[in-house]
Amino acid sequence: MILLYATSLAIFLAIISIFYNWHSSRIPIFLSALLIVMSIHGITQILIFSGKPLGLLLVFYNNFCPIYFLAGPLVYFYIRGTLNDNPTLFKYDFLHFIPALIIAIDVAPYWFSSLDYKVSILKIITNNPINLEYLKVNWLIPPAYNFILRMSLLFSYSLWSLFILIHFQLKRDKKSIPNDQFSVTFRFLLVLTICMTILSLCYSIVSIQLALANKKITSVTRGYSIWLNTIGEFSFLTISISLIAFPKILYGMPAAKSFTNYSKSPMPSSGISINNKKELVDFIHQEELSETKLNFIDQEDPFASLASRLIFYIKENKCYLDTNFSIDTLANSLGVPRHHLNYTLNRLLKLKFPEFRQTLRVEHAKKLLLEGKGATMSIDGIGIQSGFSSRTTFFKLFKEEVGLTPTEFLQQSNM
Secondary structure (H helix, E strand, O other), X not given: OHHHHHHHHHXXXXXXXXXXXXXXXXXXXXXXXXXXXXXXXXXXXXXXXXOOOHHHHHHHOOOOHHHHOOHHHHHHHHHHHHHHOOOOOXXXXXXXXXXXXXXXXXXXXXXXXXXXXXXXXXXHHHHOHHHHHOOOOOOOOOHHHHHHHHHHHHHHHHHHHHHHHHHHHHHOOOOOOOHHHHHHHHHHHHHHHHHHHHHHHHHHHHHHHHHHHOOOOOHHHHHHHHHHHHHHHHHHHHHHHHHHHOHHHHHOOOOOOOOOOOOOOOOOXXXXXXXXXXXXXXXXXXXXXXXOEEOOOOOOOOOHHHHHHHHHHHHHHOHHHOOOOOHHHHXXXXXXXXXXXXXXHHHHOOOOHHHHHHHHHHHHHHHHHHOOHHHOOOHHHHHHHOOOOOHHHHHHHHHHHHOOOHHHHHHHHOO
């Protein structure tokens, strides 16, 4: 039952993470892939010990075996990518996929065997799952040793990832990574590596016990196996629960190593304080390009300079008036990764990009209407000039922001 909850939650979180991060940062994709791999492994375990339905067991048993050997590399790639703020796989990283390739060759004969043969094998397994340890269905490696190898490999990667995580914590550049973001992400990475280490160790011990038992399973051995399996299942469930508890880990550990303060000329030491979205929007819509220092952000945060660059860039270029303006185009214009912008907007400026863009466009439309542009330009034209792609979107978002449609707002302003 624990394993069922763990796998269901992990698959759900993996799908959400992929959807949320695909265009933002590829680093959490490694975590999502790990959750999917371990969930498939868990589903296969559930099906084997429940013995039904046979159709699903035909799909899951032995067919996904090679991807289980990717779990270890995925842990390592996720930890390394998060710590380096870089999801890039290097040319030597293909070495990490060799075990999975070897197992694919090993399992290939089973893949191409007849359906009747596979059904006969599954009947033997479901009749007594312990038979799984002694069947010779693959080409090179018996299932018992296959399981031990995959869990030993996962244990080695998890232990190594734990080591580099601790080493990074001792050597990290405190001026580059925001302290609060580092703390929450580091805690999650620590939970992840410890849980994966415990999970793989428990399953490895169970597999070795079964392999040495030689079909003679005593009550003591069975009891140990149940306890170790339960600990492993709880470890996997803990990873998923931790991901829910620490949603901010999706920002990773953004490292502001190359950012400099944005300014046309040296800024004065004194500045203005901007405390909310309205004050920020008003500042952006001012006609003059102020050289005043902005104090609406935590100046100690390494991304304070990016926040200033972001606001001054939007103010100077009025890019929100482009109907194609998006966080991706903004990231490209500023030359920074999208997840750095997400962190800056959400954590420093306390803004959601779609809402921020909507407010900027609506305020511009209000300004045009109040200036009397409605006398020489249609309402639709004002919407297009304000960055809205259609009349429907313009009216809908304008009313959400102001409480009136553009037409009603114009009529009220003329009274």
